[in-house]
Amino acid sequence: MKAIDERPVGIADNPRPGRFKKHHMEDFAGRSYTTICAILLIVIILSIVYFVASKGLATFFRDGVSFSEFLFGSKWDPDGNHGEPQFGVMPFIFGSFATSILAAVIASPLSICASLFMTEIVPGWGKKLLQPVIELLAGIPSVVYGFVGLTVIVPALRDMFPGQGIGIAAGSIVLSVMILPTITSIGTDALSSLPRGLKESSYALGATRWQTIYRVILPTVLPSILTGVVLGMARAFGEALAVQMVIGNAPHIPRSLFESASTLTSVITLDMGNTVMGTPHSNALWSMALALMFMTFIFVVIVRLLERRNRI
Amino acid sequence: MQQTSTTFRTENLSVFYGTYEAVKNISLNFPDKSVTALIGPSGCGKSTFLRSLNRMNDEISQAVIKGKIWIGGEDINDPSTDVIQLRQKIGMVWQKPNPFYKSIYENIAFGPKYHGVKNKKELDQIVESSLRKAALWDEVKDRLKQSALSLSGGQQQRLCIARALSVNPGILLLDEPASALDPVSTSKVEELIVELKKELSIVIVTHNMQQAARISDYTAYFYLGTLMEHNDTEIIFTNPANAMTQEYISGRFG
Numbered sequence: 001m002k003a004i005d006e007r008p009v010g011i012a013d014n015p016r017p018g019r020f021k022k023h024h025m026e027d028f029a030g031r032s033y034t035t036i037c038a039i040l041l042i043v044i045i046l047s048i049v050y051f052v053a054s055k056g057l058a059t060f061f062r063d064g065v066s067f068s069e070f071l072f073g074s075k076w077d078p079d080g081n082h083g084e085p086q087f088g089v090m091p092f093i094f095g096s097f098a099t100s101i102l103a104a105v106i107a108s109p110l111s112i113c114a115s116l117f118m119t120e121i122v123p124g125w126g127k128k129l130l131q132p133v134i135e136l137l138a139g140i141p142s143v144v145y146g147f148v149g150l151t152v153i154v155p156a157l158r159d160m161f162p163g164q165g166i167g168i169a170a171g172s173i174v175l176s177v178m179i180l181p182t183i184t185s186i187g188t189d190a191l192s193s194l195p196r197g198l199k200e201s202s203y204a205l206g207a208t209r210w211q212t213i214y215r216v217i218l219p220t221v222l223p224s225i226l227t228g229v230v231l232g233m234a235r236a237f238g239e240a241l242a243v244q245m246v247i248g249n250a251p252h253i254p255r256s257l258f259e260s261a262s263t264l265t266s267v268i269t270l271d272m273g274n275t276v277m278g279t280p281h282s283n284a285l286w287s288m289a290l291a292l293m294f295m296t297f298i299f300v301v302i303v304r305l306l307e308r309r310n311r312i
Numbered sequence: 313m314q315q316t317s318t319t320f321r322t323e324n325l326s327v328f329y330g331t332y333e334a335v336k337n338i339s340l341n342f343p344d345k346s347v348t349a350l351i352g353p354s355g356c357g358k359s360t361f362l363r364s365l366n367r368m369n370d371e372i373s374q375a376v377i378k379g380k381i382w383i384g385g386e387d388i389n390d391p392s393t394d395v396i397q398l399r400q401k402i403g404m405v406w407q408k409p410n411p412f413y414k415s416i417y418e419n420i421a422f423g424p425k426y427h428g429v430k431n432k433k434e435l436d437q438i439v440e441s442s443l444r445k446a447a448l449w450d451e452v453k454d455r456l457k458q459s460a461l462s463l464s465g466g467q468q469q470r471l472c473i474a475r476a477l478s479v480n481p482g483i484l485l486l487d488e489p490a491s492a493l494d495p496v497s498t499s500k501v502e503e504l505i506v507e508l509k510k511e512l513s514i515v516i517v518t519h520n521m522q523q524a525a526r527i528s529d530y531t532a533y534f535y536l537g538t539l540m541e542h543n544d545t546e547i548i549f550t551n552p553a554n555a556m557t558q559e560y561i562s563g564r565f566g
Contacts, residue, residue, distance in 0.1 A: 124373065197410035200368060201472065205423035205479055206400035215422070220413045 049293070055283060056290030059087065063280040070287060076251040076267075078281035087284050091253045093291070095263040098168050099243060100236035102257075103175035104183075108229050111180050112218075115187035120213055131188075138181035146245030149174035154246055163258035166248035171263070174242050179232035186228030190221040227306045234299035238292065240265035264288045319344055320483060320513060325379035327360050327369065334360045336537040337379070342483070342530075347505060347514045349524035349545065352534030353560070358517045361534070362485050365515065366402040367395050383483070400427060403476030407488040409468035411460035411475070416452050419460045419471055423479040438478055446474035447504050466497025473504065484508065486516040490523065502527050521561050525549050533557045 020028070059065050065087045073088020080086075114134070118127045153173050158165030194217065202212040218225075240263075248260025249270055268285050275282040320342040327335040335357040342348050350358040360369070367388060369375040381388045388398050400423075411419050420439040421429075429435055439456070443449040448470045452463070460471055469489060476484060486505070490498040505514060505527050518524050524531055525545060532542040533554070541554045552558045 195408070195410055197406045197408055198412065200371070200406065201404070201410050201412070201475070202422075203371065204366060204368065204399055204402075204404040204476065205426065206396045206398075207423075207426050208396055211426055216412055 052286060052289050052293060055286035057287070059280065059283040059287040063283055065280070065284070070284075071291075074253060078271075078284050085280060087280070089264070089267075089284070089288055089291070091251055092262050092264045092267050092288065094253050095168065095171075095247065095261045096237055096265065096292075096295075098261075099171040099175055099247070099263055100233045102168065102172035103179055103236045104229050104233045106172060106176035107179050107183055107232060108225075110176075111183035111228070111232075112187055112225060114180075114184045115191055116213060116217075118188055119191040120209070120217065134181045134184050137177065138185075142178065142239060142242040143245075145174050145178055146242035149242060149246040157258060161258045163256060164248065164260060165258065166246055166260050167254060167256070167258045168247065168261050169257035170246040171243045171261075172257075174246055175236040175239060178239060178242065179236050182232040182235055183225070183228040186231065187221070187225050190224030190228075191217065194220060223306045223309050227303050230299055230302050230306065234296060237295055237299070238265060240269045244269055264292050268292075319382075319384050321382050322361075322365075323380040323382065325361070325364065325377070325381060327357070327364050328374075328376040328378070329360075329372070330374045334537055335364070338539045340532055340539065340542060342513050342515055344513050345509055345511070346529040347509050347516060347527055348530045348532065349528035350515065350517045350532050350534060351519070351521065351524050351560070352540075354519075356534040357537040358534045359487055362487055362515060362517050365483075365485055366399050366404055368404065370395065400479045401481050402483045402485060403479070403481035404485040405469070405472050405476050405487065405489050407491055409465055409472050409492070411463070411468050411471050414460060415457050416460050416463070416471065417456040419475050420478045423475065427479060442474040442478040443471075445477050445508065446470045447500065447507070448474055464497070466493050466500060469493060469497065469501060470504065473501070473508075477508075482512050484512055484514045486514065488517055488519060491519060498523075521549075521563070533560060535560075 059070065060067060070087050070089060071093070072090050073086060074090045075086035075088045076091060077083075077086040114130060118130050149170060153170050154165040156165070157163075157167075157170055161169075198216060198220065199212055202216045203209075207215070243263055244266035247262060247266055249262050249266055250260035251262055251267070254261040268288055271281070271285055275285065322338055322340050325335060325338045325340075326333060338361060340348075350362065352358050363369050364375075364377055365381060365388075369377060377389055383398075383401070386393065412422060414422070417439055420442050421435045424435060424438050429438065440449060440453075443452060448467060451467060452471075455462075460468065463471060469492075473484075473489070489505075490501045493501065502523060505516065508514060509529075516524075516528065528545045530542065531545045531548040533540045533548065533552075533556075535556060541548065541552060541557045543553070548557060549561060552561065
């Protein structure tokens with residue numbers, strides 16, 4: 001009581017007159033630090049976008065290639081080896097979409113079943129066994145996937161189907177294994193965060209386990225699972241090395257799944273060492289990078305829309 | 313108690329989680345067309361006991377059940393019992409309202425559809441009568457196609473009760489059905505329970521002593537997995553035989 005009388009503590013009381021209080025300084029420092037980091041991040045991202053866009057748009061504005069010629073043209077001859085230079089990237093866009101969609105089609109059912117197995121069917125040892133396997137799959141470098149694909153999948157496809165074995169089928173199979181972990185882990189998270197009562201109410205109505213999974217659990221987690229599928233597709237779309245190793249890299253739209261083809265990413269990695277900065281060929285590669293970035297952006301938008309739907 | 317009391321009862325029922333005995337040797341009668349309240353401090357085994365009555369503990373791998381649960385002369389834990397049919401006869405509602413992420417209509421039609429009702433007219437009828445029984449029909453009849461999650465918490469809980477009623481159970485198990493609700497919704501749910509007991513026997517777990525006193529005909533006091541006392545609610549609340557029951561219901565213990 002006496003201490004308070006001697007030195008009354010008020011809100012405006014400042015032990016260091018003329019300066020900011022210590023806790024205000026701390027608050028300010030922490031706030032500034034995080035703000036600077038955030039700004040730095042935004043600056044880096046924006047400058048990457050600006051750089052890619054400035055290079056990529058040069059194809060259209062400086063080299064005089066038209067948008068439609070670029071996007072829908074099916075002839076790729078940037079150095080003009082057969083007459084006029086041609087900048088049609090349709091085959092690569094087709095290749096990218098074909099491989100990633102096919103990969104998602106192969107991987108989704110497997111992943112959904114794996115996550116159901118881990119969460120609903122055998123939550124005990126199923127999770128203990130599968131979880132590390134899935135995590136391991138996620139950690140394998142893409143060059144290893146490509147190497148395995150080249151030595152195992154390509155010869156197998158060559159034996160089973162007409163053609164060289166390389167092509168969209170081989171690319172999709174390799175990619176599907178690569179995106180398994182993405183879809184599985186997102187699916188598993190969604191399934192295990194389901195309210196327990198939801199399942200039990202279905203059981204309590206006399207539903208079997210399968211009916212419960214099929215009618216209650218899957219419809220409820222569908223938006224989350226779709227998010228996983230889209231993220232997996234985004235990963236497949238952007239993967240370069242593993243695909244490049246098994247797809248054959250022929251610059252045309254293939255007539256079958258077992259014929260050599262190309263994707264946007266495989267062409268960029270393959271050609272970038274052979275071009276000179278500023279030439280139309282190099283600029284065309286940048287335009288493809290811009291298209292890739294744009295697609296990634298679309299994938300992000302789709303995921304956002306799905307998440308919004310998920311909240312209901 | 314009445315003659316019908318033998319139709320639904322447990323006989324020396326014990327439930328183990330691994331080596332832990334959560335429910336110890338409990339024999340209880342649940343007379344027809346009446347409400348039995350299970351009270352007791354948290355962790356006393358009353359929810360475990362309730363969950364074993366429709367074999368919901370099957371979903372927990374370590375749970376082992378000993379003793380018998382009789383429904384109309386059948387032991388529900390007998391290997392020959394079809395658990396799917398059994399659960400159709402015993403409805404259950406949980407503490408937290410948990411409607412399916414579907415429309416109000418689909419929530420109710422869900423159970424009957426499982427059990428083979430395909431006729432649209434018949435389904436409409438079941439939906440209406442179940443919602444009427446749960447005193448929810450007037451509030452939702454114009455928006456049956458809307459998401460069940462658009463309802464308030466109290467309405468969701470009544471929807472869950474209606475959903476449980478949709479498969480025409482003879483027994484309703486309620487696990488603290490009103491503890492997550494506001495007082496107005498709580499009283500609605502309580503009125504509903506009193507109304508429903510005209511048709512079925514109800515077992516309710518509750519932490520609310522007044523609620524047990526208001527709505528139940530019989531009360532069982534659980535403590536550490538044992539049944540300490542079971543009697544008419546009036547006797548339990550006015551003149552309990554056990555000193556611990558007395559202390560618990562008056563709030564001095566637990």
